[in-house]
Amino acid sequence: MSPIRRVLVGYGSESGNARALALRLGTFPALTAHAPQVLPFNDIDVAGLGAGDVLLAVSSSFGDGEPPANAERFADALRQHPALPGLRYAVFGLGDTGYPRFCGFTKALDALLGEKQAQPLLQRVDADAGYEGFFAQWAPVLGEVLNGAPDAGRDLHLQVSAYSADDAFVAPIIDRRRLSLSEPAAWQVQLDLRGSGMHWRAGDTLHVVPQNDPTLLQALADWYGEPAATELLRHRELRQLGKGLLRDLARMSGSEPLKELLKSSQRPALEAYLHGADLLDVLRDHATPDSVPLPALLERLSPCLPRAYSIASSGGDSVSLCIREVRYLRNGRERVGTATSGLLHGDATAKVYCRSNPGFHLVADSTAPLLMVGTGTGIAPLMGLVQELANAGAPREVHMLFGEKHRARDFLYQPQLQAWQDEGWITRLHTAFSRDGSDKYYVQHVLAEQAGSVADLIERGAHLYLCGNKRHLDGALQQAINQLGAAAFGKADTWSLLREQGRLHCELY
Numbered sequence: 281m282s283p284i285r286r287v288l289v290g291y292g293s294e295s296g297n298a299r300a301l302a303l304r305l306g307t308f309p310a311l312t313a314h315a316p317q318v319l320p321f322n323d324i325d326v327a328g329l330g331a332g333d334v335l336l337a338v339s340s341s342f343g344d345g346e347p348p349a350n351a352e353r354f355a356d357a358l359r360q361h362p363a364l365p366g367l368r369y370a371v372f373g374l375g376d377t378g379y380p381r382f383c384g385f386t387k388a389l390d391a392l393l394g395e396k397q398a399q400p401l402l403q404r405v406d407a408d409a410g411y412e413g414f415f416a417q418w419a420p421v422l423g424e425v426l427n428g429a430p431d432a433g434r435d436l437h438l439q440v441s442a443y444s445a446d447d448a449f450v451a452p453i454i455d456r457r458r459l460s461l462s463e464p465a466a467w468q469v470q471l472d473l474r475g476s477g478m479h480w481r482a483g484d485t486l487h488v489v490p491q492n493d494p495t496l497l498q499a500l501a502d503w504y505g506e507p508a509a510t511e512l513l514r515h516r517e518l519r520q521l522g523k524g525l526l527r528d529l530a531r532m533s534g535s536e537p538l539k540e541l542l543k544s545s546q547r548p549a550l551e552a553y554l555h556g557a558d559l560l561d562v563l564r565d566h567a568t569p570d571s572v573p574l575p576a577l578l579e580r581l582s583p584c585l586p587r588a589y590s591i592a593s594s595g596g597d598s599v600s601l602c603i604r605e606v607r608y609l610r611n612g613r614e615r616v617g618t619a620t621s622g623l624l625h626g627d628a629t630a631k632v633y634c635r636s637n638p639g640f641h642l643v644a645d646s647t648a649p650l651l652m653v654g655t656g657t658g659i660a661p662l663m664g665l666v667q668e669l670a671n672a673g674a675p676r677e678v679h680m681l682f683g684e685k686h687r688a689r690d691f692l693y694q695p696q697l698q699a700w701q702d703e704g705w706i707t708r709l710h711t712a713f714s715r716d717g718s719d720k721y722y723v724q725h726v727l728a729e730q731a732g733s734v735a736d737l738i739e740r741g742a743h744l745y746l747c748g749n750k751r752h753l754d755g756a757l758q759q760a761i762n763q764l765g766a767a768a769f770g771k772a773d774t775w776s777l778l779r780e781q782g783r784l785h786c787e788l789y
Contacts, residue, residue: 284426285332287316290324292339292351292385298374301415302338310423321347321354331366334401334426337389340374343638345384355385358392367398370422372405372415375440377477378484378636382406382442401425402433406440409479414438440477443633445586448489449476450629454598461689464605466657469623471630474597478633482594482664483640486601487586489631490619492518499613500560504569512574516581518559519618526562528580535566556610587619588635590747590787592660594668599634602660602692640745640785642668646676648783649742651734653723653757655683658748659692661787665745670705678705679737683712683723683748708733723753724760734761735768743783750788 291302299320305311306318314334321339329335342348347355371393373386383406390404402422407414417438424432443449455470471486480486492514500518501509523542530538541550559581563572593600605624606617623630642665643650652662659682669676680697684690691711700706710730712723727734746757758775765774778784 283332284314284334287311287314287334287336287426288324288329289316289318289336289338290321290351290354291318291337292321292348292354294340294342294348297411298338298340298348301372301374301411302336304415305336305338305419308419308423310420310427314426321351324354326354326357326361326364329364329367333367335367335369335393335398336422337369337371337386338374339372339386339389341379341381341383341385344379345381345388347385347389351385355389355392358389358396361396363397364393365397367393367396368401369393369398370401370404370425372407372418374407374411375442376479376636377408377440377442378480378634380442380444380635382408382440401430402436403438405438407438408440408477410440410477443476443478445487445489445583445633448487448631448633449473449478451476451599451632452629453623453627456624459602459692460684462685464607466602466604466690466692467624468592469601469603470593470598471601471632472598473632480591480599480634480636481641482591482668483642483661484591484637485588485635486591486599487588487633487635488619488623489586489633490584491622491627492516492584492618493616493621495614495616496558496560500563503560503563504574506574509574512578513581515584516578517584518581520585521554521557521559521562522582525580525582529562529567529572532576533567533571538562538566556608556615558615560613561611584618586633590637590640590658590661590664591634592663594664595671600663602657602663604657637787640747640787643743643783645741646674647741649677649679649737649740650745651679651681651737651742652745653681653683653727653748653753654746655723655748655753656690657692658746658753658787658789661747662745663693663696666700666705670700670703675704677707679708679710679733679742680706681710681712681723681726683714683726685713685715687711687713687716722756724756727757727760727764731764731767735764738765738774738778739769741783743785744778745785747787748789754786754788 289302289306291298293299302318306316371386371390373383375383405414405418421433421436451471451473454472457468458465459468460466497510497513500513501507589601591599592602603620606620608615654662697709701709710726712721712726714720714722761775766772
């Protein structure tokens with residue numbers, strides 16, 4: 281190993297974890313002989329890097345794989361620099377497996393340094409929330425390499441893999457609890473994630489890789505007269521039918537009615553036709569087994585799409601979901617939810633993975649009031665947010681508004697919500713049960729009745745968390761907020777103002 285001229289510890293950090301690790305690395309005993317300089321990446325002159333330099337890169341990723349703010353200029357300069365053949369480097373990445381591009385920036389940085397002919401001292405580290413364990417293994421080996429043992433880290437592999445639809449965790453289902461008396465019922469499902477290595481927080485989503493309904497698979501096999509179709513279609517998407525697929529089916533089958541439905545002017549009619557429909561409905565209505573042969577269909581069907589659910593809990597080794605059962609009759613056939621059927625009935629496990637949803641995390645400002653509005657199973661992420669506050673022992677001003685049909689039959693999580701109110705984790709709990717009176721009564725009516733209190737919350741910097749059915753909530757809540765904003769502040773577009781200020785957090789489905 282050629283002589284070391286200088287050691288630079290560069291860091292990119294948003295929350296401070298990478299910066300703290302970089303500072304610790306700078307004082308690590310095995311490195312002190314090299315007098316390392318610890319700098320944010322943006323303070324490092326890329327053009328000045330050369331032979332004899334060692335760059336130790338310790339960085340997180342911002343959002344879904346972007347460089348942190350204090351690394352952006354460095355990354356741009358590195359991309360534009362022609363080559364760095366004399367530079368040696370090592371990369372320690374911190375990330376969140378909840379993001380699809382886990383450790384995206386440090387993976388890209390490692391690849392870019394390689395493209396510029398820099399030489400790696402060790403294999404890149406891809407660490408998650410358990411980065412301390414990786415750091416404790418990596419730093420001593422790095423010291424050995426820098427002090428004349430280049431092969432010391434040959435077998436050091438410190439890389440966490442992010443779960444995905446193709447590599448999901450098989451989670452035991454440990455509890456199912458019905459939450460409502462009405463049909464279709466709402467349920468809480470609890471899954472055991474011990475041993476997964478996944479990290480999540482309230483506001484994140486759990487993606488379920490579903491199993492297709494065996495009855496539907498058999499019906500498709502019968503329609504084709506091909507028993508093997510059940511296995512061939514088992515992992516294909518049979519319910520969420522995109523326009524591209526429908527156009528192909530219309531073209532192959534020559535169905536004029538389907539072609540008519542696909543015209544842009546017929547969008548409402550197409551949505552009405554597809555509501556509750558599956559692939560077999562479309563084939564029966566518009567095709568024959570000869571016009572859409574099974575091999576041609578298989579070429580056009582996507583893999584079965586994961587179903588995303590807001591996490592209704594915070595902390596611990598298990599995760600809870602609040603889901604609505606899907607079960608109905610259409611055209612004489614009983615239909616069940618692609619994912620909910622397995623989650624609620626019979627299956628002992630589910631294939632899952634987490635994805636981070638930072639837009640619905642608790643705002644860091646502990647002085648900001650929180651106004652939470654959830655309807656139906658949209659209460660799920662709000663339960664997680666309040667539980668996160670309770671687990672942390674950090675009470676805040678929380679105003680919760682829950683809407684459903686009947687108090688006696690549909691008050692989801694009533695005992696827990698009322699207990700949280702009694703214990704001070706929820707400051708005020710409001711409800712709107714739309715079918716209990718002679719007139720329909722929705723959450724927007726509660727907001728109108730509480731206009732003065734809501735305006736006061738907004739004026740004091742409140743953040744609004746909203747979760748529920750988009751068709752029912754989006755316009756209604758926007759109108760209610762704008763009306764009270766116009767009356768209280770003379771601002772007719774308070775909704776947009778909240779969005780611009782980052783105080784509006786929506787999960788609408």
